[in-house]
Every structure is written in C-alpha cells, then in structure tokens.
Amino acid sequence: MEPLKLLIVSIRNEWQSLIVESLSAAGYIYKIKIAATKQLALQACYHDKFDLVISNCTLPDGQVSDLVSVLGNQIPCLVMAEGVCPVNADKALSILATNFYITSANKTSWLEAMETTLAKWQQNALIRLAQIDQNKQSFHEKVLARCQEELTSFNFKSEKECCVMNTLNLLTEALDVSRSYICQKVTLPDTFFGIVKTNEYRAPGVYNQDKTYLANSSSAWYPYFKRWDKLFENRQPVANLLKELPEGEQQMFQNRDIQSILAVPFFYKKQWAGFLGLEDTMNQREWTIDEIGLIQSVCTLIHEKHIQKEKPLRFETNPLQVTPAA
Structure with a gap:
C-alpha cells in the first residue's frame, strides 16, 4: 500500500x-x-x-x-x-x-x-473528471462538425485548398498544437516511394519546415519510416512524446523542435495513402483517446471528401514538383 x-x-x-x-x-x-x-x-x-x-x-x-x-x-x-x-x-x-x-x-x-x-x-473529484470528459467530448463533437462543414463547402478546385487549410487552422487552434499538416504517399522512380507534405498550418511563431520528405526501406533520411509504415498498415497512429521515440526518430525530429507528435493515417483502396500530423513544440503532451479519435474522424472526412476523389501523387523529375499520376 x-x-x-x-x-x-x-x-x-x-x-x-x-x-x-x-x-x-x-x-x-x-x-x-x-x-x-x-x-x-x-x-x-x-x-x-x-x-x-x-x-x-x-x-x-x-x-x-x-x-x-x-x-x-x-x-x-x-x-x-x-x-x-x-x-x-x-x-x-x-x-x-x-x-x-x-x-x-x-x-x-x-x-x-x-x-x-x-x-x-x-x-467529488470523480464527478468533476466525468464532467470534464463530457465537456471535452462535446467540444470535440463541435470541432468535428466544423471540420465537416469546411470540407464540404467548396465548389471549385481553388476553394478546396482553402477548405483544407481552414480545417488545419481549426485543429491547430482547437487542440492548442503548434503545427497540423497533411502528408501523402507518392510514387517515385526506381521502386522508391515517398511522402510529400501537401498542406500545413502553423501557429504564430512556429517556423516553417521542408515541404518534401523522401522515404524508402533504405533511406537514411527517414530511419523511422519502417516503423511508421507498419503502424499505419495496421491502422494504428503514431502518438508519442519526443523522449519516447526510438533514438533514430528522436534525432530526426530534434531539428523540428517538437515535444510530442501525433500522426494518424488515411487510406486509399485499403492501403494507407498518407497521414494527418499534429506537433506540439511547447509541451510534453500525452495524446488522449478522445483527441486521437477526433483526428481519425477528420482523416476519414479528408479521405472521403478529397483524397479518394483524386489520382495518386507521383514525383516528376524535380522532386519538389508533385503531380497526379497519369
């Protein structure tokens, strides 16, 4: 005792x-x-x-x-x-x-x-905690409803980008994180495949990151990729404090100044096609089940409203040029 x-x-x-x-x-x-x-x-x-x-x-x-x-x-x-x-x-x-x-x-x-x-x-503490959980659940439901409104409100392709960015803005502010972004898996020459960041919203004072990420089974750029790939294939998120990540991943993310990261996959034809990422650069944040559930629901919306309606991405000769596959 x-x-x-x-x-x-x-x-x-x-x-x-x-x-x-x-x-x-x-x-x-x-x-x-x-x-x-x-x-x-x-x-x-x-x-x-x-x-x-x-x-x-x-x-x-x-x-x-x-x-x-x-x-x-x-x-x-x-x-x-x-x-x-x-x-x-x-x-x-x-x-x-x-x-x-x-x-x-x-x-x-x-x-x-x-x-x-x-x-x-x-x-009394148990009652207060139950009330807090209820309030958070209600808040997350409102955030999800707002995201759904944003992601279904566009009429033209030019408006789609704005709706996605508005959704990332909403998530960044509602969950009080530093960055939220969408990365998609892309087709590369010579049996490579990679990840490209297609959208990102940053809170004020949070600096920019590279747009493009290349990864394959032997890439030294992304020592974490094999682990992430396995988790995403099993429909599991990456939800960790920086200090909990394997050593290779910690080294990779040190230059991003993060304290914790959440990455939730979305799917195309039963294969993971990308992920929605959140990063907190200020706090060692333990991601709650409700927060992960909210992001999973938003991933489903993004997939249904945008990703599955488009052709897969591929790299052209210039790796910063990303176009739909022919």
Whole structure:
C-alpha cells in the first residue's frame, strides 16, 4: 500500500505528535511534510503531491481560506482549530463545525473525519473528471462538425485548398498544437516511394519546415519510416512524446523542435495513402483517446471528401514538383 502523504501547515509540535501517534495507532503508513506558513505550503505543493492537507485555521501569513481556495480542487483540505474540548475541558485540536477532536486522552477521535474528508473529496473529484470528459467530448463533437462543414463547402478546385487549410487552422487552434499538416504517399522512380507534405498550418511563431520528405526501406533520411509504415498498415497512429521515440526518430525530429507528435493515417483502396500530423513544440503532451479519435474522424472526412476523389501523387523529375499520376 502506498503511504499516505500529508502536508501539515502551521500546527504546533504538541498537536503534530498527536496526529502522528493517532495515525500510527490506526495502522496508517504515512509520510509527513511540515510547512510553517501558507507560502511554504504552496511551495511544497508545487514541488510534490500530497493526499491530504491538514492546516491550522490561523496562519501567520494569511487566511486559511486563501490556502483552501488555491489547493482545494487539487487536494482535500482538513482545517483544524486549537481550543478546548467541551466534554472534558482538555486542550484540543478540533475539526471546525464538527464534534471531532484530538486530545491527549483521545488521539483517534478525529480519524473518522479525516477518512470522510478523503472519501468525499475523491467522490467529488470523480464527478468533476466525468464532467470534464463530457465537456471535452462535446467540444470535440463541435470541432468535428466544423471540420465537416469546411470540407464540404467548396465548389471549385481553388476553394478546396482553402477548405483544407481552414480545417488545419481549426485543429491547430482547437487542440492548442503548434503545427497540423497533411502528408501523402507518392510514387517515385526506381521502386522508391515517398511522402510529400501537401498542406500545413502553423501557429504564430512556429517556423516553417521542408515541404518534401523522401522515404524508402533504405533511406537514411527517414530511419523511422519502417516503423511508421507498419503502424499505419495496421491502422494504428503514431502518438508519442519526443523522449519516447526510438533514438533514430528522436534525432530526426530534434531539428523540428517538437515535444510530442501525433500522426494518424488515411487510406486509399485499403492501403494507407498518407497521414494527418499534429506537433506540439511547447509541451510534453500525452495524446488522449478522445483527441486521437477526433483526428481519425477528420482523416476519414479528408479521405472521403478529397483524397479518394483524386489520382495518386507521383514525383516528376524535380522532386519538389508533385503531380497526379497519369
């Protein structure tokens, strides 16, 4: 069992010893961090995670309500007051507005209040998380609907490019990423095949990247390609932090200044024909199932509305010149 990590704030030594003795008597495994002030408590929570904050209602540098308002959504907080037990007139540390006390004679009477606080906070946290998930799902549904509107609104070929770029713009802003782009697999001479970036949207301040990427089984330019090819064939995305990528891939992406990458394939005649890529250059981002699902849905739209209606791409003599196959 993991030890219970407690942060005790501005509670005198004699009461600290009663808390420690009662936890030991109840069989708790615990670790305690002592903070003398509100400021030190906030610093401790910045550097470490705690299961419970036990704070004196009187702090030397501010109101306890300030501390609870900052920490209360992240950690359950139990506020205690120094006073006198009304039953036996002993000095006591009491839970505010309750009948739970710690005295020298009765060290365990407050543990029920602690356990109730932990259980109630956990229940409320689960409710909040469920609400957050619901809100994200609703938000992703709205983003997908907007993408569908964009990708079906064009009437002429000149408008198609604008609709695709608007979709990438929407994804970049809605998911708060640095780049979003579409890469397509292309036919190359001499049994080569490659990848060309056909569209890209970058957030402000994010620099440009090369448009064309060549890759085949022996290409030193793309040591990651075989792994990606296998994942895409199995309809699986690439969703990694930079530090999680194999060494060759990390070296490849270091010059792109990314912290994490998501690449989701789309298909043409049951073969993957390209991918929709997202990159975050600011944060080590863990891609959620909902985010991956959203991008997969957008890939399906891009494929249905654009890719499958066009001929496959191929390189002409100049590798920067990409045209539909004859």
